[in-house]
Amino acid sequence: MHIERPKQTPSQSFQKKMKATMSESSELKSSKTKPGVNRGLSILDFILRLAAIVGTLGSAIAMGTTNQTLPFVTQFIQFRAEYNDIPMFTFFVVANAIVSGYLVLSLPFSIFHILRNRAHGTRVLLVFLDGGMMALLTSGASAAAAIVYLAHKGNAKTNWLAVCQQFNSFCERISGSLIGSFAAIILFLVMIFLSGVALSHRRR
Amino acid sequence: MHIERPKQTPSQSFQKKMKATMSESSELKSSKTKPGVNRGLSILDFILRLAAIVGTLGSAIAMGTTNQTLPFVTQFIQFRAEYNDIPMFTFFVVANAIVSGYLVLSLPFSIFHILRNRAHGTRVLLVFLDGGMMALLTSGASAAAAIVYLAHKGNAKTNWLAVCQQFNSFCERISGSLIGSFAAIILFLVMIFLSGVALSHRRR
Numbered sequence A, B: 001m002h003i004e005r006p007k008q009t010p011s012q013s014f015q016k017k018m019k020a021t022m023s024e025s026s027e028l029k030s031s032k033t034k035p036g037v038n039r040g041l042s043i044l045d046f047i048l049r050l051a052a053i054v055g056t057l058g059s060a061i062a063m064g065t066t067n068q069t070l071p072f073v074t075q076f077i078q079f080r081a082e083y084n085d086i087p088m089f090t091f092f093v094v095a096n097a098i099v100s101g102y103l104v105l106s107l108p109f110s111i112f113h114i115l116r117n118r119a120h121g122t123r124v125l126l127v128f129l130d131g132g133m134m135a136l137l138t139s140g141a142s143a144a145a146a147i148v149y150l151a152h153k154g155n156a157k158t159n160w161l162a163v164c165q166q167f168n169s170f171c172e173r174i175s176g177s178l179i180g181s182f183a184a185i186i187l188f189l190v191m192i193f194l195s196g197v198a199l200s201h202r203r204r
Helices: A010-065 A087-115 A121-153 A168-201 B010-065 B087-115 B121-153 B168-201
Strands: A067-073 A078-082 B067-073 B078-082
Touching: A010 A087, A010 A121, A010 A168, A067 A168, A087 A121, A087 A168, A087 B121, A121 A168, A121 B087, A121 B121, A121 B168, A168 B121, A168 B168, B010 B087, B010 B121, B010 B168, B067 B168, B087 B121, B087 B168, B121 B168
Parallel strands: none
Antiparallel strands: A067 A078, B067 B078
């Protein structure tokens, strides 16, 4: 039996061409829209990281440089308050310093994600590390906040007095330095959400 | 000009069939491997959630039910320590209760992910909510830990005395109740990581 390979008729070749063109254009379209979304998310991520660096670094510096010396001196003791009098404040400064260092190191990854939309391994890594750093930062911030609360209000049951009555301006600056940290925590939460969205958008 | 539509030759139809079969089998293969990985991840996620419920609920109950009455009484005061003497302990109990409630509500989603591997909207939602709940839990746990530390060690500068010298068994149980919370924080971190991996595996 002789099988002859049929030649393509003009109408067929036209149909094929049309199909190819259409599939190309639809691919082009999808590669224009989806990576566009991801690029936007990555740029937003980059900006949030910069803001979080400002917040954590500001908190660390504000807490670290605050001290107050009371204007009266007894024979042996000068009343002076510094952040390292209380271990939780030291932890707060260290945690903020570590997190801001991590954020600086994560910037290249963020830039990499802007350039390469389909990267997913580094995104998963960043979600994990972001989560860990958020936990560290939250831990430092809320331990410090607990002490600040005690310093302001005291506790009658345990007989811990409110020391803010003496160290007034010290307490004010300490309280203010918490803001940057808590803002950074919210930024971290948004960054984790954005990473999740970017991961789910990949190759739809 | 008359254009005749050529009939398919036997070899062509065979080639087409082969192609169809091959693409089907490759699809079957990919849908067998990747969703398999995701199903494993989802089952692990479910187990971790159950463990985290035990941890947070245990912490809340342990902290909430602890009290100690000292065996001596002055004329007006009975020395008695309870968790709601200190606002951070109350916050700890509330945070643990909220998180364990959230975890119970998230179980149906986890089961949904086991059944439907390709779900991504709910996964992103869970990553976000997990992150928020982790922050709440970390905040409660480390605020309580800060107070427990103070109660054990006191602070000379602020003249806050170590109250654990009197309320010994109270302090021990309070310290123990922190463990469940901190374990749950680590579980949350792992769950966020697993969700990230599952999102990146979808449709490869």
